[in-house]
Amino acid sequence: MFFDGSLDGPDALGVIDPVLRDIAGWGAQVRLAEVASADALAALAPGDRPRAIVAGGADGRLFRAVLEPVCPVPFVAWPHRGLPGWAGPLDLVVVVCRSGQGEDEISAVAEARRRGCALLVAAPPDSPMAAAAAGRGTTFLPAGSADPTALAVPVLRALHVMGLGPQVESEPVAAALDDVAERCGPSVPADVNPAKELALGIADDVPVVWGGSVLAARAARRVAEALRSASGRPALSGEADQLAPILEGAPEPDLFADPFEDGGSSAPRPALIILDDGADSPAAVAGRARLDAAAGSGSVRVQEVRATEGPDIGRFAALLATGRFAAAYLALGLGRPA
Known part of the structure; x- marks a missing residue:
């Protein structure tokens, strides 16, 4: 059973404070990795x-x-x-x-x-x-950082100098992560906190996570892993054609179910999470349309996490950080270790 009051309770939030501080520090870790390298x-x-x-x-x-x-x-x-x-x-x-x-x-x-x-x-x-x-x-x-994104940035910078990759600057990536920390931190109330809203929306459902670009799809896999670990329940990611049948075959919602009386015995339903990094390729647009239609036919809740500004790796990092914040809040509400 998910206790939503814990998401804004200072005492409850203190339990996961080390995890939240770690995610909030990802931007600083990018800057430290830049200095070290x-x-x-x-x-x-x-x-x-x-x-x-x-x-x-x-x-x-x-x-x-x-x-x-x-x-x-x-x-x-x-x-x-x-x-x-x-x-x-x-x-x-x-x-x-x-x-x-x-x-x-x-x-x-x-x-x-x-x-x-x-x-x-x-x-x-x-x-x-x-x-x-x-x-x-x-x-x-x-490298002195535990955050893989912080380590990736100087490596990408090195590859650019070698003439093998695109130009990547550390500060826009760090700024994108700082922005997520500001919007998704524990002091931000649930009704205006994207990560807490995401955790509330999937509290009783099976998350189905999709990203339209190659990087957003990579973020979707890692967010699904984090949600799976946080909840102890399935969490899926994949291509649109793989996920659409899951949404279309969702069990009918029981409008009269009482989670306190039924003990959560009703069949779990999927909840679609779209990671939007601004990709507008024909494949991304078609995949999004396919999933929106499937979610509509199955009466499945759709939630969107957007990061459409800044460099590609910065948008990836922002999507991942938002998902990691959400996973920590999901674990807290379910009474599980974050």
């Missing part, structure tokens, strides 16, 4: 273009989402141990690890060194991954 970035210069880029580790797909449309060489996300069999001295391997201790990431770095690949690595300076990466041909960005 300034010397390494200043030493970079355009060089010979690699044959291909391999992004190892869990964040490889994020880099692919940003780079693939504009990267002048083939780009492969490799979220496995080691590297693809074809990777060699002509290729650039990019690996990011917040802890510097990830086994898959260390394996990718060690294999890149063994094969003579160029390396771009972001990790804590005194970590096992930093030790594995040390050597000629490695560009090392020291």
Whole structure:
């Protein structure tokens, strides 16, 4: 049972204060990552273009989402141990690890060194991954942040200097995250707080999260993971054609159900969450229309999270931060650990 009074209760909010403070600090972490990597970035210069880029580790797909449309060489996300069999001295391997201790990431770095690949690595300076990466041909960005977006920004900046990616500035990304923290923080009442409104809207439902662009879809997957962890219930993300049948087949709402008497025994219904980053490609527009129609036919609630200003990575970060705030409030209302 969801207790909505907890979302504006100071004592209840104190329980999840460390989590909320962490998310609210993402903008500051972007700025700190910029300062920490300034010397390494200043030493970079355009060089010979690699044959291909391999992004190892869990964040490889994020880099692919940003780079693939504009990267002048083939780009492969490799979220496995080691590297693809074809990777060699002509290729650039990019690996990011917040802890510097990830086994898959260390394996990718060690294999890149063994094969003579160029390396771009972001990790804590005194970590096992930093030790594995040390050597000629490695560009090392020291990382002291637990936020993957904060680590991604200097890596994207480095790739731009190398002539392999779009220009990315830290401050617009940090400002977008600061804006989310201001609008979604615990002191903002539920009726004007986008994250609290989102948590209230999915309190008793199964979240179905969709984003129309490649980056918004990436954010949708991560928001669904956070909501799933917060609620202990299913939370789905995917392509519009995958999600539409779920909305169309939603159980009929029981207008006379009493959650206190029935004990929440009625069949759970989906609730559609649209992550809108301003994408207006034909595929995004068609996907949105398909889901709106499916939600209408199934009488499914639709909620929208919008971040349509600023750079692509800033909009991604804002969507993700709003979803993470919502997940924390959802856990609080359900009496679960955030």
